[in-house]
Amino acid sequence: MAENFKQILKQLIINNPDVDKELIEKAYKFARKKLKNRKHFLTKKTFVSQALSIIKILLPLGIDNATAAAVLLYYTVIYTKTSLEEIRNNFGNEVAKLLAKLKQFKAYEANVASPSAEEKLILADCKDVRLLLIKLAKGLSYLKCMKGPKERRVLFAKRALEIRVPIIYKLGLHFMKAEYEDCIFKELDPKTYKSIKSSVAKLPIVKKLPVLKKMLEKRLKEVGISAKVYSRKKHIYSIFKKMQRKNIGINEVNDIAGLRVVTDTVEHCYEILGIVHSMWKPVLSEFEDYIASPKANSYQSIHTTLMTEEGMFEVQIRTKDMHLVAEYGVAAHWRYKGIKEHKDYEEILQRLNRTITWNGLLQPKHIAESIKDVDEPIFVFTPKRDVVVLPNGATVLDFAYAIHTDLGNKCKGAYVNSKMVGIDYKLKNAETVEIITDKHQKPRRSWLDIVVTPKAKQKIRSMLAIKKRKITSKKKQIIEIKDQKNIKIAKCCMPLPGDEVIAYKSKKRKLIIHKRNCTNLQKLPKENLVEIDWKGGRGKTFLTEIKIEGDITVLPEVLKIITVNGNKLKATHTRNFEDRYVSIFTVAAKDKNVIENTIAEIRKVPGVVSVERA
Template sequence: MSELDLENLISEIKTYQPLADTSVVEKAYHFAKSAHAGQKRLSGEPYFIHPLATARNLVELKLDPTTIAAGFLHDVVEDTYTTIEQIQKEFGKEIALLVEGVTNVGKIKLRGNREEIFLENLRKLFLVMAKDLRVVFIKLSDRLHNVETLKYVPEQKRKRIAQETLEIYAPLAERLGMGDLKGKLEDLSFPFVYPDEYKWVLEVSEKRYEETDRQLKRARGMLINELREANISAEVHGRKKHLYSLYRKLLLKDRQIDLVYDLVALRVLVNTVAECYEVLGAIHKKWKPLKGLIKDYISQPKPNGYQSLHTTVFGPEGKIFEVQIRTYEMHNVAEHGAAAHWDYSQRKSVVKNDAALDGDRGVNGASFEWVKKLASWQRMTRDSEEFKNLLKNDFFAGRIYVFSPKGDVYDLPKGATSLDFAFCVHSGLGSSCVGAKVNGRLVSLNTPLENADLVEIIKSKNQSCPKRDWLEIVVTGEAKRKIRSSLKRFENK
């Protein structure tokens, strides 16, 4: 840990913010190094290695100097004699609020006998997220280094930290569109939570990677030549599927790796949207696509902002593989999600009270509307059991993306019905629902929706109150809450 570490960090910041004032980063570096002097990690290394790694992870996300400075300072209040008041005096209110937010989020532990405390801490997390997403960026960067060094942690605590990461922090990164970070968190935690399954996935995937590596290299070379002949400037890379993501897909495919077509994939990066579609045409000219496996997330982005073209083709020797096509800007968003969306003017905003949650200062854009929704839920839902069910069914569940007739994308948990969709759009639409069409066909209201379904709600002017038995049909906590609220309102009239 020399001054060279700091110099390298500053140099990296200057590559994406050339005019940035990095003096606050230098000041935070020296302050944290002094505050943690003499402290050791469980590995025996100086404790300061951890805040330094956290700051490096934030730089990798291309975040601003204020956030990086808070990353250096994120543990000084909890682990040294430094107070929040001292941080505010030395660095100002904005950094003090970030450090305080990370300190509060750090108190979240997996539920056990003290589930009430666990749920209350999750409530705090959602409030903090809605106030300032940078707190979550710091916490995720902190957690990444902690799981990278799990082997030094006692076994019982090691498993708890890994499980927390799989159940809380990785899903959070996924919802924020931070695909690269989510994959790292999952893969690092996987062997400590499911050691036998990890060994099995590692074994079957390594055998298959050996078989497919030669074929993928050949396909990459052929595609590079094809794009060169078409005068399309592009980068073509190979990528392997993250192990934990592969494990979950194998469970859906009866553990048959032959049915996983995106085990390896080619990723093509270009400058413009038009070139994305030109590349897609060139690929389909070269290789035959599999029917039904062409996905256009450029014209219809995922709710977390993800954009890309996906196609699955019969490549060289008839081997099936996936190709992803996106611009460099789309790739940055796909890897870093909310951090890539972070607007510089937003970085200077500090929310002072909970009332500001209704504004757009902490969370910007429709892609992250769910963050404000979570904060709203925690304020309106005081019953712990109901709040737990909201989290289980609406936040930590697997997700599907469905479309309205206008082309708007809605993010719902797997198993959601057209009634859940209706209440997600608007309480009034849900209450007046008398039927639904999915992909142009009439379906019953309890039919589970599937990914990419087009959902049209049939409503009646003569109906404004939901039916009580709908509580048995809907699966989302949000829909249940809205139905109960409407029923109570009508009963009190």
């Protein structure tokens, strides 16, 4: 067995003790037998070696059995006649599913014409985070060892810069960022890359860094503070960008060399800050406390620049949790542990997929938190590919209000990944959202049940309060409705006895009853609005609508609940939105209480995601 594989397998087990050693060895041997010594055209490495390069990139994440096996077997499925059925029989359904998706992506990739289309294609399968990470790691493995004609290498590097790097930035996958950028920079501007790299290696402070590291480690041990000290050098492309941005030379970049200290508590962070300031002279103008004032992307750390005879160096001090955020970006907020402790792995996987936890499953368990009761943000894109961060469960309406209040007030729906959806559609990670507006649209009270963000709720309540002040009848008397023949029920809002209502006196002297929060009241003459006392009538029923979101299997139970509660089903309309169904039931009900009881029972049905009066 190749020595490189043995080393990688050993590290796999260290990072994830649950790795099935026999399964990974079996996949490695299977791939070697099928692929023999066939080589990849872009890197000139054997396919098996290329697969090991991909795994090596993913090692810090503590990848699971299926991910490691799928990577090892990837080229076997792509470049030999090995069937997915054979993979399934030998390595299980989960590995086969990953490979089926990766093979599908490979087939589509050949037909993609534009960078934007390829970007969407890369994100298309990210319901399972492992697919996204394999795709990005595969791209990086090619960049690191490309061979062959320069034109081909440059073209691949440019595509990576246009497509994969923006994805890494947008989704917070910072653990790949530095290597991607340096590899691309090296390919596109090799002369400048080589010059900066050579200059960095010659800097006295860089040569001094190992000594500084040992000095700090010794001091922390003396004072009894538990911490790990890492030496770090700023990556080449980042140095280049700083030189360009500030119009300075390499000797003026103060943070090329540095130490990173990772400790247990915030208190220790500040103690360590005092220690390093006592050991070396601080440059106070270069001090930043991102623990007290985190960056917008949740980054937290203390940055301090220190003076030595050899030059300046930077020390970054942070806790372990802060280190995760810094290394993995905002994605590090999705942290899970103890997957093996949960009996139903598939259920956990589905929950992760619903929130698209970018590196949740693949995190080493010692750096994670419990999966239970975690409600983390999602990332969605505007049509211009700007990122909007929203809480998990946010809807199209939340997105609209996050962009602008007027956009929210006029929101009628949206195109999500080019598919039309309603305002109550729950957004998922990496979806692109384009809001559809209607100048006649107005906020409704029912919208409060759709949105989850405080901003959206506050804006809707504010608009409803304005409307409520406007809808004040000049008639002081309250008319008691006794004769149902003289009334009509507004079809726009379908009020029921028990709702807060108001009536509009039509030209034919009929009273048209609306819900008090009905937006159409704004279009009616105020002098024709009258207060009423409406209690319905004996044996009388009134039409209303119930909107239910869930999977198709809930329909029989929902229909049973509607009829058992004394309602009469008049019509139903169901629409399919990718992985869910939205059904509108038109029912005849006695009053508001009956409908509310019906809705309460429907909410208990497994598979029902949401239910409300439409």
